[in-house]
Amino acid sequence: MSFILSLALLLGAPSTRPTDTFAARVLRGKLVEVGPTGPGYQKVLWHQLDGPVTAALKTCIASHAPADKSPFTVVADIRPDGAPSRVVAQPATPLADCFARWLATQTLPPPPRLTDTTDYPIEIDVSIVP
Numbered sequence: 001m002s003f004i005l006s007l008a009l010l011l012g013a014p015s016t017r018p019t020d021t022f023a024a025r026v027l028r029g030k031l032v033e034v035g036p037t038g039p040g041y042q043k044v045l046w047h048q049l050d051g052p053v054t055a056a057l058k059t060c061i062a063s064h065a066p067a068d069k070s071p072f073t074v075v076a077d078i079r080p081d082g083a084p085s086r087v088v089a090q091p092a093t094p095l096a097d098c099f100a101r102w103l104a105t106q107t108l109p110p111p112p113r114l115t116d117t118t119d120y121p122i123e124i125d126v127s128i129v130p
Contacts, residue, residue: 022090025075029123037112041120044109051058052106057128060098071130072096074103077119082108099126 008072032038061067074096076087087104089096111120 009073020077023123024087025086025088026073026123029075029121032114033120033123037059041109041112045122047111049106056099056102057095057126060095060102060104061128064094067095069095071125071127072099074100074124074126076103076122076124078108078122079110079119080110080113082110083109096126 029082043124059070067118070091070093072088072089072091072095074087076084078084084104084106087100116121
């Protein structure tokens, strides 16, 4: 109960359900990442994604030259079969949107089951360094 109250105070009074705001989804992804299932899934996820993420970012940068390389965050829900859904990037730049579209086409490792939902939330902070 206190978590919900804290989340509501943190997010203010959004016009949508608090759990659907971008900030709430980022927070949920971060909480799951440090929870009991998070470290194991992160290891499997990044073992699969490390090289492909780099290639996707290079492709997105090249196709949006000169690309705005400002940091961005991506949130997604991973279905039990590994399919990403509700993939969103903010701030929304052509590069961030390109990367989010790429992520939405990937098949990720099936996530661990959570007790409160069938989808597994993830958040990815992207910073491009020269």
